[in-house]
Amino acid sequence: MAKAPRVTIQDVAALSGLSICTVSRALRGLPNVSETAQLKVADAATKLGYKASSAASRLAGGTTGSVAIIAPTATSWFFTQAVEAAEEVFADSGFDTVLISLRNTPSVHRKVFGDLDALSQRVDGVLLLNIALSDDEIDALASSGLAVASVGMHNVPWDNVGIDNEDAAWKATNHLLGLGHWDLAILSGREPGARSVVTATERLSGFRRALAEHHLTVDPDLVMDAGSSIEGGRRAMTELIENRRIPSAIFAGCDETAFGALMALRDLGLSAPKNVSIIGIDDHQMSWFLGLSTMAQPVADQGAFAANLLIEGLQRSGPLSAPASHVLDTKLIERKTTRRKR
Amino acid sequence: MAKAPRVTIQDVAALSGLSICTVSRALRGLPNVSETAQLKVADAATKLGYKASSAASRLAGGTTGSVAIIAPTATSWFFTQAVEAAEEVFADSGFDTVLISLRNTPSVHRKVFGDLDALSQRVDGVLLLNIALSDDEIDALASSGLAVASVGMHNVPWDNVGIDNEDAAWKATNHLLGLGHWDLAILSGREPGARSVVTATERLSGFRRALAEHHLTVDPDLVMDAGSSIEGGRRAMTELIENRRIPSAIFAGCDETAFGALMALRDLGLSAPKNVSIIGIDDHQMSWFLGLSTMAQPVADQGAFAANLLIEGLQRSGPLSAPASHVLDTKLIERKTTRRKR
DNA sequence: GCTAAATTTGTAAGCGCTTACACTCTTCTT
DNA sequence: AAGAAGAGTGTAAGCGCTTACAAATTTAGC
DSSP states (O other): OOOOOOOOHHHHHHHHTSOHHHHHHHHTTOSSOOHHHHHHHHHHHHHHTOOOOHHHHHHTTOOOSEEEEEESOSSSHHHHHHHHHHHHHHHHTTOEEEEEEOTTOHHHHHHHHHOHHHHHHHOSEEEEESOOOOHHHHHHHHTSSOEEEEESOOSOSSEEEEEOHHHHHHHHHHHHHHTTOOSEEEEESOOTTSOOOHHHHHHHHHHHHHHHHTTOOOOGGGEEEOTTSHHHHHHHHHHHHHHSOOOSEEEESSHHHHHHHHHHHHHTTOOTTTTOEEEEEEOOTTHHHHTOEEEEOOHHHHHHHHHHHHHHHHHHOSSOOOOOEEEEOOEEEOOSSOOOOO | OOOOOOOOHHHHHHHHTSOHHHHHHHHTTOSSOOHHHHHHHHHHHHHHTOOOOHHHHHHTTOOOSEEEEEESOSSSHHHHHHHHHHHHHHHHTTOEEEEEEOTTOHHHHHHHHHOHHHHHHHOSEEEEESOOOOHHHHHHHHTSSOEEEEESOOSOSSEEEEEOHHHHHHHHHHHHHHTTOOSEEEEESOOTTSOOOHHHHHHHHHHHHHHHHTTOOOOGGGEEEOTTSHHHHHHHHHHHHHHSOOOSEEEESSHHHHHHHHHHHHHTTOOTTTTOEEEEEEOOTTHHHHTOEEEEOOHHHHHHHHHHHHHHHHHHOSSOOOOOEEEEOOEEEOOSSOOOOO
């Protein structure tokens, strides 16, 4: 199969009998192109199967036709769901998706956000998934010329979609409190050694608020950095049981953490809700199976929604209207790992 | 933050007192550059913080500095693990990773593989994860100019790494057979309506061989297309129990399918290994917790290994040596969902 | 020591696209 | 009905890099 010589804008111009310039404008839907020209160009383009060279386009000051999705890690459930949904939206809109996993590693984080020029050279926009950014990084991003949208990041100068983490945590905690549990632990926070994640901070704060409203104090011994992985949950839970004490109930920052906790429990001959009640956040696909009580959140929806916001931002490109923050609902799903304190 | 004017190769040339051309060659490690020049260029480049523009480089006939990972879907466990591992390797080698999910959708598949020109325009190489390709597609890819490497694809004209699926399935089936189960069902195959996956075909064949070696026939009623998702496993298992019959044991094409089957079982008041023994393939993170017997395979290793092969291929770029196929080991992990037939 | 060959360096022509600017035609003005 | 304004189109100059090819320099050969 011989390499077909690339179809360039020249060919389209030739076939349509117009100049390169007019073709370029027509193709990009710019004004000042007659309908006749539009049609001729569109016709010639499809006939030739023309696709603009992103490299050339980029070099000449145009766009790259690709966007980046930046996630703290690519393996945890939340991110895989969100990434898949966003990728679909991007692909359907003709964008390539560059995946960047920070791997929970500060040095990678710095490398990515420390050189936005490099980023903006390769992509037109970025979709941020629950990334904890410093004020400087936010400013830099906002003025980088890149379109930005995010999931799970509040108070940022770009469009965002997420759930109300503080509220979800508050509700989850209240569920526990309502069941008569007052000695609560939280398995959340950040991966030890990693950068903290906004989400975790907000969830912790919801947890604290719920307790405070019941005039309960948070025992520092029961606040565990468990990250958001199964392994982290397991480690934290083991540590909790072996070296601290068993609380009455546990609020896990996400379902995977709860899974890990459940494992640790079983390792030690304990179980939920017998020895301890436990609730997570997410409604992971396995949660139903494991009977895990949880606050359900629409993950794929968030990814798709944010992706669409980014694409809109890419199109509008004009004066940025005020950034909007969309909040999606969460819902308590009571299953078998939580029950009234005896 | 004013946008720093881009540092171009011109600037480096000026600072080093050499011509653009020499700088370009020096930067890319091409021959015929004196050591003195090398040093001067390297010096000037770092001093200026110079980064080549990938767009310009690409346009001029160089490389894009990015590679694509193509997966049948981005959400299933196997792929998320492999993708994360590969992305890490790519990132560490300075490549951008373009994620392309086929979403188990034939039309997407056709779109991607039907226009390799578009692909080769944006990336230097592709990493294929368990993609079922027609001979024509394989030929087209092989002669597309793209570097290619794959996971889980045998008999392809490029480097591949995978496990011996036929053998793994055979071993898993033999485990069941050895336990006295002779009435076996298989939950594998492809997502109904989707393109078949090589892996599934090979696993089915290992299953058949094991049975044949024991002079057993495969009951077509017990061969279910379950795809490789939890949902698929659940659906297939439900269908099996409700409209066909309950076999003595089940070989699930992957752990997630097995999870789904376990769910379906429980839905109907049954359980493993009481009513049916069940074994999967993968050793998913949750399998230990659920007590699922399985054939463990090193997923992240496969992704990383293949990514390295791709990078090597990218570098060598010369006459392609014979494609190598690397086979990684699998291991039977006997847990609680399989037991001797009573 | 002088030419032939090899090595290092520079010149210049693109790669395919965008865009400022110049140039036709049409339309409105008055 | 003549000039201004605007719509539609074309010309040409890059964007930053790679790469023939030519030029300059060094090295080798006899």
